[in-house]
Amino acid sequence: GAVVSQHPSRVICKSGTSVKIECRSLDFQATTMFWYRQFPKQSLMLMATSNEGSKATYEQGVEKDKFLINHASLTLSTLTVTSAHPEDSSFYICSARDQAFAFFGQGTRLTVV
Amino acid sequence: GENVEQHPSTLSVQEGDSAVIKCTYSDSASNYFPWYKQELGKRPQLIIDIRSNVGEKKDQRIAVTLNKTAKHFSLHITETQPEDSAVYFCAASTAAGNKLTFGGGTRVLVKP
Numbered sequence: 001g002a003v004v005s006q007h008p009s010r011v012i013c014k015s016g017t018s019v020k021i022e023c024r025s026l027d028f029q030a031t032t033m034f035w036y037r038q039f040p041k042q043s044l045m046l047m048a049t050s051n052e053g054s055k056a057t058y059e060q061g062v063e064k065d066k067f068l069i070n071h072a073s074l075t076l077s078t079l080t081v082t083s084a085h086p087e088d089s090s091f092y093i094c095s096a097r098d099q100a101f102a103f104f105g106q107g108t109r110l111t112v113v
Numbered sequence: 114g115e116n117v118e119q120h121p122s123t124l125s126v127q128e129g130d131s132a133v134i135k136c137t138y139s140d141s142a143s144n145y146f147p148w149y150k151q152e153l154g155k156r157p158q159l160i161i162d163i164r165s166n167v168g169e170k171k172d173q174r175i176a177v178t179l180n181k182t183a184k185h186f187s188l189h190i191t192e193t194q195p196e197d198s199a200v201y202f203c204a205a206s207t208a209a210g211n212k213l214t215f216g217g218g219t220r221v222l223v224k225p
Contacts, residue, residue, distance in 0.1 A: 034212055043202060043215045044157070060114075093156060097210045104156040 002028050002098040006105030013084055013112055021079045021108045023094030029074035030096035035067075038091040038107075050077045084112040115140040117205050119216025127224055132190040134219045136203035139184065143205040146179060146186045147213070150199045157202060161188070162209070193223045 003026040013019050023033055031052045036044040048058045048069050056069035068080040077096075081088055093107040116139040126132050138146075144165040149157035163170045163177045163186065170177050174193075179186040190197055203216040 032210075043217050044213075046212050046214070049212055091154075095213075100208070100210045102210045102213075106156045107154075109154065 002096075002101070002103045004030075004094065004096045004103045004105040006094055006108055008108060009106060010109045011111070013110070015085055015112055016083055018080055018082045019084055019110060021081075021092055021094075021110075023077045023079070023096065023105050025075045025096040025098070025103075028096075028098040030077075030098060031074060032097040032102075033071060033077040034095045034097075034102065035069060035077075035079050036093045036095070038093060040091075044093065047079075052077075081110065084110070086112045088112050115143060115205055115214040117203060117214050117216040119203050119219060121219060122217060123220045123222070125222045125224060126193050128193060128195060130193055132188075132193055132197070132221055132223075134188045134201055134203065134221075135185060136187070136205075136216045137183075137185040138205040138214075140205070140207075141184070142207050143214075145206045145209045145211070146177070147204050147206075147209075148175075148177060148188050149202045149204065151202060151218075152199050160201075164209075190221075193221075195223050195225050197221060198223045 005024045007022045033050040035047045038044045047062045048056045050056045050071040052071045058064045071077040089112045094105045095102040119136045147162035151157045174191045176189045201219045204213040
């Protein structure tokens with residue numbers, strides 16, 4: 001089956017710094033990747049849709065200048081949380097589309113202190 | 114946009130009993146309805162899905178029903194086991210592989 005790898009799985013950063021999260025499709029090419037955020041004991045909320053070679057499409061209420069998404073190749077999308085604050089602490093999960101199905105990465109637990 | 118409501122938010126059942134989780138959606142363009150099981154700190158795992166051209170689908174102890182007219186779908190787990198304890202999410206999408214709108218989740222506890 002298709003494998004999506006997300007890195008790092010866990011990161012702690014200081015308030016004001018930036019953090020980059022990578023999402024890789026290991027055995028397929030993904031023209032589309034999705035980024036979700038999940039706060040503790042809550043549901044997954046779509047942040048943005050990332051398309052290879054073009055600008056990401058952000059959901060309403062998501063700050064595109066704060067959550068920078070780059071999808072420079074068919075196997076890699078990155079999410080950079082800029083100037084992170086404690087309220088950005090969350091579980092970030094990507095999913096990558098392989099033809100007619102999307103597969104989740106293992107998620108990144110971000111803690112901003 | 115799409116809005117998915119899920120009930121109940123918590124569900125406690127005795128081992129061996131059945132568990133039912135219900136979801137409603139708002140967008141008539143939605144045609145794909147997956148169900149995910151998520152354990153603490155892990156990625157959601159797809160357990161079953163259904164497309165709008167099908168009214169019911171079953172996989173061993175798990176079944177899903179869809180009423181497209183009423184815009185609701187349900188997950189049924191029979192003969193529950195302690196390892197079924199987890200958080201379950203329903204979701205809706207216009208097609209498999211497209212962006213998902215998730216329900217709020219149901220925390221299921223199966224008591225031995």
